[in-house]
Amino acid sequence: MIRYVLKRLAQSVVTLFIVVTTVFLLMRLLPVEGYLGERYDKLTMEEREAILRKMGLLDPWYVQIGGFYLKLVQGDLGVSTIYRKDIPVLEVIAPRVPYSVRFGLVATAFSLVAGLAMGVQMAKHKGRFWDRSWTVYVVLVNAVPSAVYLLFIQLYGTGFLHVPILFDKYKAASWFLPALSMSLGGIAGYAMWMRRFMVDELNRDYVKLARAKGMTNSAIMVKHVMRNAYVPMAQYLPSAILATVSGSIYIEYLYSIPGMGGLLVDVIQRQDNPMVQALVLIFSSVGILGLFLGDLLMAVFDPRIQFVKGEGAR
Amino acid sequence: MRKILVPLFILLATAGFASPSQEKTKSADYTLLYSGEVTTMNYMITGAEIEQAVAANAVDGLIEYDRYGIAKPSLAKSWTTSADGLVWTFSLKPGIKWVTWEGKEYAEVTAQDWVDSAKYIMTKANASAIGNVIFDIVKNGADYYNGKITDFSLVGVKAKDKYTLEYTLAKPVPYFLSMLTYTTFLPVNGRFLAEQGAKFGTTNKALLYCGAYLMSVFEPQSSRELVKNQAYWDRENVKIGRIIYKYNKEMSTLGPELFARGEISYTPIASSLVDSWLKDPAKKDLVRPSRTTAYTYFYALNFNPKFAAEYQPENWQVVVNNLSFRKSLYHALDRTAAMLTSEPYNPGRRLQTTVTPRNVNDAGGKDYVDMAELGTIAKTESFDKARALDYKARALKELAGKATFPVKIPMPYNASSTDWTNRAQVVEQQMEALLGKDYIDIIPISYPSTGFLGATRRPGYYAMQECNWGPDYADPETYTDPFFPGGSYNKPELAAGYAEANGKNRYENLAAAAKAEVSDMKKRYELFAKAEAFLIDQAFVIPYALGGGGYEASKLEPFTPPFAQFGISYLKFKGQIVRDKAYSTEEYLQLEAAWNKARQAAMEQAR
Amino acid sequence: MADDRTTDIPDADPALFRPATFDRDAGERAGYSDYSYWRSTLRLFFRNRVAIFLLVLLGTILAFTFLQPLLPNQRSATAINLDPATGRQFRNLPPGAEYWFGTNSIGQDLWARIWAGTRTSLLIGILVGIVEMALGVAFGAVWGYVRRADRVCTEIYNVLNNIPTTIVLMLLSYIMRPSFQTMVIAMCLAGWHGVARFVRNQIVIIRDREYNLASRCLGTPTRRIIQRNLLPYLVSVIMLQTAISIPGTIGWEVFLTYIGLGLPVSIPSLGNLVNEGRLIMMAPELRYQLIFPTIVVSIITVSFYVLGNAFSDASDPRNHV
Numbered sequence A: 001m002i003r004y005v006l007k008r009l010a011q012s013v014v015t016l017f018i019v020v021t022t023v024f025l026l027m028r029l030l031p032v033e034g035y036l037g038e039r040y041d042k043l044t045m046e047e048r049e050a051i052l053r054k055m056g057l058l059d060p061w062y063v064q065i066g067g068f069y070l071k072l073v074q075g076d077l078g079v080s081t082i083y084r085k086d087i088p089v090l091e092v093i094a095p096r097v098p099y100s101v102r103f104g105l106v107a108t109a110f111s112l113v114a115g116l117a118m119g120v121q122m123a124k125h126k127g128r129f130w131d132r133s134w135t136v137y138v139v140l141v142n143a144v145p146s147a148v149y150l151l152f153i154q155l156y157g158t159g160f161l162h163v164p165i166l167f168d169k170y171k172a173a174s175w176f177l178p179a180l181s182m183s184l185g186g187i188a189g190y191a192m193w194m195r196r197f198m199v200d201e202l203n204r205d206y207v208k209l210a211r212a213k214g215m216t217n218s219a220i221m222v223k224h225v226m227r228n229a230y231v232p233m234a235q236y237l238p239s240a241i242l243a244t245v246s247g248s249i250y251i252e253y254l255y256s257i258p259g260m261g262g263l264l265v266d267v268i269q270r271q272d273n274p275m276v277q278a279l280v281l282i283f284s285s286v287g288i289l290g291l292f293l294g295d296l297l298m299a300v301f302d303p304r305i306q307f308v309k310g311e312g313a314r
Numbered sequence B: 001m002r003k004i005l006v007p008l009f010i011l012l013a014t015a016g017f018a019s020p021s022q023e024k025t026k027s028a029d030y031t032l033l034y035s036g037e038v039t040t041m042n043y044m045i046t047g048a049e050i051e052q053a054v055a056a057n058a059v060d061g062l063i064e065y066d067r068y069g070i071a072k073p074s075l076a077k078s079w080t081t082s083a084d085g086l087v088w089t090f091s092l093k094p095g096i097k098w099v100t101w102e103g104k105e106y107a108e109v110t111a112q113d114w115v116d117s118a119k120y121i122m123t124k125a126n127a128s129a130i131g132n133v134i135f136d137i138v139k140n141g142a143d144y145y146n147g148k149i150t151d152f153s154l155v156g157v158k159a160k161d162k163y164t165l166e167y168t169l170a171k172p173v174p175y176f177l178s179m180l181t182y183t184t185f186l187p188v189n190g191r192f193l194a195e196q197g198a199k200f201g202t203t204n205k206a207l208l209y210c211g212a213y214l215m216s217v218f219e220p221q222s223s224r225e226l227v228k229n230q231a232y233w234d235r236e237n238v239k240i241g242r243i244i245y246k247y248n249k250e251m252s253t254l255g256p257e258l259f260a261r262g263e264i265s266y267t268p269i270a271s272s273l274v275d276s277w278l279k280d281p282a283k284k285d286l287v288r289p290s291r292t293t294a295y296t297y298f299y300a301l302n303f304n305p306k307f308a309a310e311y312q313p314e315n316w317q318v319v320v321n322n323l324s325f326r327k328s329l330y331h332a333l334d335r336t337a338a339m340l341t342s343e344p345y346n347p348g349r350r351l352q353t354t355v356t357p358r359n360v361n362d363a364g365g366k367d368y369v370d371m372a373e374l375g376t377i378a379k380t381e382s383f384d385k386a387r388a389l390d391y392k393a394r395a396l397k398e399l400a401g402k403a404t405f406p407v408k409i410p411m412p413y414n415a416s417s418t419d420w421t422n423r424a425q426v427v428e429q430q431m432e433a434l435l436g437k438d439y440i441d442i443i444p445i446s447y448p449s450t451g452f453l454g455a456t457r458r459p460g461y462y463a464m465q466e467c468n469w470g471p472d473y474a475d476p477e478t479y480t481d482p483f484f485p486g487g488s489y490n491k492p493e494l495a496a497g498y499a500e501a502n503g504k505n506r507y508e509n510l511a512a513a514a515k516a517e518v519s520d521m522k523k524r525y526e527l528f529a530k531a532e533a534f535l536i537d538q539a540f541v542i543p544y545a546l547g548g549g550g551y552e553a554s555k556l557e558p559f560t561p562p563f564a565q566f567g568i569s570y571l572k573f574k575g576q577i578v579r580d581k582a583y584s585t586e587e588y589l590q591l592e593a594a595w596n597k598a599r600q601a602a603m604e605q606a607r
Numbered sequence C: 001m002a003d004d005r006t007t008d009i010p011d012a013d014p015a016l017f018r019p020a021t022f023d024r025d026a027g028e029r030a031g032y033s034d035y036s037y038w039r040s041t042l043r044l045f046f047r048n049r050v051a052i053f054l055l056v057l058l059g060t061i062l063a064f065t066f067l068q069p070l071l072p073n074q075r076s077a078t079a080i081n082l083d084p085a086t087g088r089q090f091r092n093l094p095p096g097a098e099y100w101f102g103t104n105s106i107g108q109d110l111w112a113r114i115w116a117g118t119r120t121s122l123l124i125g126i127l128v129g130i131v132e133m134a135l136g137v138a139f140g141a142v143w144g145y146v147r148r149a150d151r152v153c154t155e156i157y158n159v160l161n162n163i164p165t166t167i168v169l170m171l172l173s174y175i176m177r178p179s180f181q182t183m184v185i186a187m188c189l190a191g192w193h194g195v196a197r198f199v200r201n202q203i204v205i206i207r208d209r210e211y212n213l214a215s216r217c218l219g220t221p222t223r224r225i226i227q228r229n230l231l232p233y234l235v236s237v238i239m240l241q242t243a244i245s246i247p248g249t250i251g252w253e254v255f256l257t258y259i260g261l262g263l264p265v266s267i268p269s270l271g272n273l274v275n276e277g278r279l280i281m282m283a284p285e286l287r288y289q290l291i292f293p294t295i296v297v298s299i300i301t302v303s304f305y306v307l308g309n310a311f312s313d314a315s316d317p318r319n320h321v
Helices: A002-027 A045-054 A061-073 A089-093 A097-124 A129-143 A146-161 A172-202 A205-213 A217-234 A237-246 A249-255 A263-269 A273-301 B002-025 B049-058 B112-121 B131-135 B141-146 B190-199 B251-260 B271-279 B313-320 B323-332 B335-339 B374-379 B385-399 B418-435 B506-516 B521-537 B585-606 C024-028 C037-047 C049-070 C110-145 C147-162 C165-176 C180-206 C210-218 C222-258 C270-279 C288-314
Strands: B030-034 B063-065 B071-073 B076-081 B087-092 B097-099 B105-108 B157-161 B164-168 B213-219 B223-228 B242-247 B266-269 B292-301 B407-414 B440-447 B464-469 B541-548 B551-554
Touching (some): A002 A061, A002 A273, A002 C147, A002 C165, A045 B131, A061 A273, A089 A273, A097 A129, A097 A172, A097 A217, A097 A237, A129 C288, A146 A172, A146 B251, A146 C222, A146 C270, A172 A217, A172 A249, A205 A217, A217 A273, A263 A273, A273 C147, A273 C180, B030 B251, B030 B266, B049 B213, B071 B076, B105 B190, B112 B157, B112 B190, B131 B141, B251 B266, B251 C270, B266 B271, B271 B551, B313 B323, B313 B407, B323 B385, B323 B418, B335 B418, B335 B541, B407 B418, B407 B464, B418 B440, B521 B541, C037 C049, C049 C110, C049 C288, C110 C147, C110 C180, C110 C222, C110 C270, C110 C288, C147 C180, C165 C180, C180 C222, C222 C288, C270 C288
Parallel strands (some): B407 B440
Antiparallel strands (some): B063 B071, B076 B087, B087 B164, B213 B223, B292 B464, B292 B541
């Protein structure tokens, strides 16, 4: 097992290298004038060159990417060239992570608790009142585009509840609505998948046997069905938690939360290469870790799954 | 009895003196939303307007403009020009202080500060985006920038003594005074700059202030706060105590709602919402028009077509050189219909028939736009169905056998701007309906905003395109830059049939003659007016509109900011007052009429 | 030994009774079942009344989006309609007799735009869905089952997944300019590996079950195991995933338009229409520009979700009793 973990880690480093280098090359395909800003027509040739040189863009590509990796092993993620000129990337990112993570964790926790409970109830009462009612909720959340209902909640919800429209870190009341909005989609998602997996399990033979043996429905649910249903769900859990670091772009834009959502889109559109490379590095590490933990978690929940070559496996 | 009466009387008298002036200076705080965050506040390298706006309030320059557009002394108390117009000497006010973001005194403002900032801007390694504004006009500036000379004392910026600053220009520049309000001519404290190094301007703490406001809070992508600088030399004129900016990417959607709830003092109102606000009795007095700016928009006809072969560039090259064809397009564009896409109420407010806007330049009591042949063009609407069809008939006759009809006209637009996308569709359908689909086939082509100009206008991948230009200083010369050889617009110098004796195009000769005239301002402007009239009369471009406009809900009193059509003066908050309720359209129009009258009077006085 | 006792039964016709002989082959013959998987699936599916209703609704909408331009008196989705009184654009007209859904801010007929937009968005969704499914299932099955491929495939997946889709979309938009094809290609490129991972995880769960071990012992080739053992088991989840990906693509299109990488408004699509409408949510007389596109998006999404769920319930063989 340890060997497997180490092997996966080594693989991850290689992956990260490939990803960051690919992103670096892709960004170089974008037009040069994106770096020069709105005064492009009024700049002379020498000025344009001077600006590009200061950003390090006139060096050959291998020098640029080599420099990035060299500084990386020394722990330096680089300096932002456009988004916030001359400020180290870490200094730009660091204050924003706590907001996204806090909101994300609260929203994830809430969606998990509410969503799983909803899914279980829907599966238990399949075809009857609760199933249909919650299905209406799931359907509505997925049907109406989030851009629309989030704005709707913000404009009418804040008026109704008399809380400020914009997020203010000093006003406790302004934390509630964004967190709730963030969890709505998650609740629907978890509820629906939980219901599906549980319904699949309820058709199994061992469940029929347990019923024949006289086990109560709730005992079957808890002791057998849910444990098996967790397995496919587990693959998403670590990714979901780690994804909180990237924030939710709609909600952060709407409520002015100074988080990470939209940061990546912003820096890509502004062509701030050091920030893009650093962010891609961070998000990729988080993503790869999430995938790996998801696999581990699946193996933990279901002993039949083996990732290492065991007996009888090809 | 008298023992009580006299002190009582004195008390009452002084009390009476105290209150009125305090009431006049009372102004509420100003809260607003913003969606574009600054990347740096180092005003010596940045060319972005939102970043220069910080400097507008934080640092004062040599002169400033008052609300009527008259240049007044700011940090310079007086100035003189040499006879040949090459040497400008400024005498500074003593006792002006640099303070830190907390208001603590740091040093005194001296003439050396301007030399230090000029040196920083003209040092290539600093990669300033505004360098050429100064190194092109100051003596030896370009050479120092390009490294041909390394001794900065040879450059024409000198501190003669502590309070005397001298600029030596490379050639006479009659509009030099107006350039002083741009960020290239702002001072910086050399010692502080050296201490901060690369960190200068990265946060509010890495700046020194000698202007009307200090930035007390700077949280990027969150909020910003400006507070009145108590050590400011002109504090009595600074009325607003605090200016609070809140960052929000959705300000166009949320702004009107926040304003209606009283949480902010200003918001632009999208044209689609103006209708519903004006119909709502509670909100109709909250909306007022916004001022237009001196940005000019025009449709350029390309004389150097390089677009894809499927659109037949050779065919376009033939037709664009035919005057009747160009004039048929010029008269066929229904500019009001096009303007309705962005300004549905009173579209005429933003339309103009000249390239240079009104109220930007004037000499000898006359506005530039009314001079020479330009005057008739300024007063005549270009959209004329009969004339358009008449020119169409002529063009068909003249080009029979030389060009194929319908002519394909690729017209690029930026797909990320809904306004522009809508306008492209309106213009296409309107012009094709008027002139006939057998005559022209306008093809709107959508481009992403990434590298937009580099993919369309600059390499010539268009036949007709909506372009814009902003002035850099108060002189008509700035509006000739796009069309003069070397510009990256439609290259009218390549138009066939206009070559004169010296081998150059007539427009170029007219403009060059105007540029050469540096002593008689009236004559200079008249020559420029002649050149511009030629440009429009020969339909090299189709003038369209002014920038700005639109509607806003605002508690800020209109017509109080400094009035200048270029530079950063109009971004200053000094002198402005925030009321407790918004201004309605009626109030705005009244104030506008009053302002126009007062401005005429002030300009008379200044002459 | 049968003896002839038909004479014991009164009125019996002897021709009806024949002695049964022992036939070895007949004894070996197995039972006959006319169970057909797909027939059962469809039968179960059509028993669900809600599903039928939505299927009909969706079918009608789909048919209508293609038939609408052929009906008489229909206007073009991009033609600007002029107000006969002023000769200028007929802006923001509320829904009425002449323009059933009203007009937008430059006078284009919203009824025509909504149908054109639905056509565009559905086409994008279906095309992207099919391509994603094809690529995703193929890749995911191989990834999940063939252990040796696990390492390489995980590598490929990680690389593809971690390249931000914004960069890909921006580059494609810049190189190919915003258009229908650009959107389809960009979305396919960005979405297929998600499906692959999902399929791979499902396969990982079942690849070591006893029946698969048995097949391997019997020497069944990998391709046949994937085709016959694994995929049918996954039909229900794959069907659900396909059904959901179509409204998912529409939602993604709305998001892309929100960040500025979508189709230009000159090509109407549900993403454009919803984003346009969003801006005027607070203006009561213009709300129809938001409500109509949102209703259409909602109906499509609901239909696909419910149909997907119904079909995947029906296709689960354990429900075929």
